Amino acid sequence: MAVNTVETGLEERWRDILAVHARTMCEIDRALHPHGLGASDFEVLDILATESPREGDQCRVQNLVGRVHLSQSALSRLIGRLEKDGLVERSVCVEDRRGVYVSLTRKGRDLHTEVLPLQRDVLARMLDDA
Numbered sequence: 001m002a003v004n005t006v007e008t009g010l011e012e013r014w015r016d017i018l019a020v021h022a023r024t025m026c027e028i029d030r031a032l033h034p035h036g037l038g039a040s041d042f043e044v045l046d047i048l049a050t051e052s053p054r055e056g057d058q059c060r061v062q063n064l065v066g067r068v069h070l071s072q073s074a075l076s077r078l079i080g081r082l083e084k085d086g087l088v089e090r091s092v093c094v095e096d097r098r099g100v101y102v103s104l105t106r107k108g109r110d111l112h113t114e115v116l117p118l119q120r121d122v123l124a125r126m127l128d129d130a
Contacts, residue, residue, distance in 0.1 A: 024126040031118045035111065036085065040078055042119055043068050045087065045112040048104045058091065058101035087111060 028039040037045070047067055051059045061079065065072050079102055082088040087108035093099030104112065 020126065024122065027122045027126055028119055031122050032115055035115050035118075037111070037115060040068060040070060041082060042112075042115065044075075044078060044082060044102075045104065045108055046116070046119070048088065048102065049109065049112045052103060058103040060093070061090075061100045061102055064102070082108070 025039045028042065032038060032042055044064060047064060048059055051057075051063070061075065065075055068075055068078075070078065079088060079090060083090055086105055088102050089105055091101045091103075093101060
């Protein structure tokens with residue numbers, strides 16, 4: 001059976017994308033580790049800081065699920081760790097008790113502001129080389 005060169009090209013491009021993603025995530029993890037964060041932790045903080053720019057603003061956890069690229073249970077555990085560290089607060093939606101909101105604390109906003117340049121530097125370095 002002959003291998004289609006178009007499919008082979010697509011597979012190679014796909015593998016290249018995955019390799020850049022894996023290397024970039026590792027570099028972000030390395031840069032943020034001294035601050036007690038990993039790449040996924042930062043993603044949650046970054047989305048919350050962007051979506052909820054004012055202190056006290058809240059975001060539904062359900063809105064984070066598709067953006068953080070974690071399962072709902074993994075995201076819930078991650079948010080639990082961030083809450084334990086005092087970086088976010090969770091609350092239940094009064095209109096729909098199934099809904100859960102999450103918001104950045106002052107400590108979470110301050111840490112996000114501190115590490116944002118580190119994450120952006122890694123992105124610039126890794127993606128310029130890609």
